[in-house]
Amino acid sequence: MSPSMIAPVVEEENNIYHKGVKHLCDNGLTKVPTKYVWPEPDRPILTKSDKLTKPKQNLKLPIIDFAELLGPNRSHVLQTIAKACETYGFFQVVNHGMEGDVSRNMIEVCKKFFELPYEERSKYMTSDMTAPVRYGTSFNQNKDNVFCWRDFLKLYAHPLPDYLPYWPSSPSDFRSLAATYATETKEMFEMMVKAIMESLEIDGDSDEVTEELKEGSQMVVVNCYPPCPEPELTLGMPPHSDYGFLTLLLQDDVEGLQILYRDEWVTVDPIPGSFVINVGDHLEIFSNGRYKSVLHRVLVNSTKPRISVASLHSFPLTSVVKPSTKLIDEHNPPQYMDTNFATFLQYISTREPKWKNFLESRKIHHLK
Ligand code: OGA
Numbered sequence: 001m002s003p004s005m006i007a008p009v010v011e012e013e014n015n016i017y018h019k020g021v022k023h024l025c026d027n028g029l030t031k032v033p034t035k036y037v038w039p040e041p042d043r044p045i046l047t048k049s050d051k052l053t054k055p056k057q058n059l060k061l062p063i064i065d066f067a068e069l070l071g072p073n074r075s076h077v078l079q080t081i082a083k084a085c086e087t088y089g090f091f092q093v094v095n096h097g098m099e100g101d102v103s104r105n106m107i108e109v110c111k112k113f114f115e116l117p118y119e120e121r122s123k124y125m126t127s128d129m130t131a132p133v134r135y136g137t138s139f140n141q142n143k144d145n146v147f148c149w150r151d152f153l154k155l156y157a158h159p160l161p162d163y164l165p166y167w168p169s170s171p172s173d174f175r176s177l178a179a180t181y182a183t184e185t186k187e188m189f190e191m192m193v194k195a196i197m198e199s200l201e202i203d204g205d206s207d208e209v210t211e212e213l214k215e216g217s218q219m220v221v222v223n224c225y226p227p228c229p230e231p232e233l234t235l236g237m238p239p240h241s242d243y244g245f246l247t248l249l250l251q252d253d254v255e256g257l258q259i260l261y262r263d264e265w266v267t268v269d270p271i272p273g274s275f276v277i278n279v280g281d282h283l284e285i286f287s288n289g290r291y292k293s294v295l296h297r298v299l300v301n302s303t304k305p306r307i308s309v310a311s312l313h314s315f316p317l318t319s320v321v322k323p324s325t326k327l328i329d330e331h332n333p334p335q336y337m338d339t340n341f342a343t344f345l346q347y348i349s350t351r352e353p354k355w356k357n358f359l360e361s362r363k364i365h366h367l368k
């Protein structure tokens with residue numbers, strides 16, 4: 001066949017993949033297309049260090065009872081938060097104040113959104129990263145060579161009145177349920193920031209930063225991972241760290257999230273109604289490396305669809321992100337260059353934000 005005959009076929013195939021995994025699966029599938037097959041070392045069953053299949057190991061992340069933060073146990077809980085952010089970069093939160101109905105409704109209405117006909121969902125497809133609503137697939141679909149088994153809906157959420165009119169109008173109760181969810185998550189984030197600041201023991205530098213974060217950005221990312229016929233060949237999300245300050249993740253009851261802990265991928269046990277909180281790149285910088293923005297990835301499975309909702313919170317676009325002056329002295333020099341959101345966005349438009357590329361690029365390497 002001449003090249004001119006092959007090209008349209010390849011293009012046609014790629015078009016299919018750009019429509020997303022949900023669309024692909026709805027049309028029936030018994031094998032994972034090559035487009036989604038990851039190179040062997042990156043596949044799920046292998047561990048990073050020794051490339052051997054190991055029995056599955058689940059991780060019990062530290063569980064923070066938020067109600068206890070308001071009681072006599074506060075200082076103990078703060079210590080647990082500090083330890084978790086240093087050791088895992090992750091913790092789970094229960095008794096966080098969000099009613100079970102709010103999170104359950106959010107998961108349900110998101111499920112319904114992804115069950116809408118492709119034509120309805122595709123109204124929100126765009127390559128414009130600044131669009132208030134963006135529907136898409138994989139991780140960075142315009143750059144990824146190998147695709148991830150994931151479709152997503154990204155919603156800018158703060159200030160809410162600016163963005164709400166652009167959110168999907170179908171299902172009919174999507175906007176109201178998602179708006180309640182976004183507002184309550186934002187409140188939870190603000191409580192979390194107070195606790196994090198206190199756990200860093202940086203009185204004096206935290207008020208201004210806390211205020212900035214209140215006015216900062218919020219993006220709600222709904223992830224949809226359809227069942228996959230050969231889950232051992234692919235990933236729902238590649239290893240990455242989250243760029244913001246904190247991520248508040250709600251998962252349904254299907255496991256899939258793994259974090260890198262002591263060079264091994266360990267699965268996070270879902271606790272119904274809880275939130276998984278993780279340190280983002282901006283908090284790692286702000287804490288001058290004390291709190292860790294840890295790599296994580298998502299596995300898929302062959303039987304159960306999985307939905308997760310990640311709420312990413314950070315500074316306003318123009319803020320400078322830098323180590324807290326309270327955590328720096330002559331013995332503790334800054335470990336990171338000052339950065340801002342705009343720099344980050346510029347960075348990801350030219351490179352893939354996989355692994356910890358961005359954070360690495362901001363690191364100052366001191367001579368010992
Ligand atoms: C993310 C993320 C994990 C999950 O959206 O950044 O890491 O379990 N999600 O979907």
Ligand code: NI
Nearest residue numbers: 240241242296
């Ligand atoms: Ni993430």
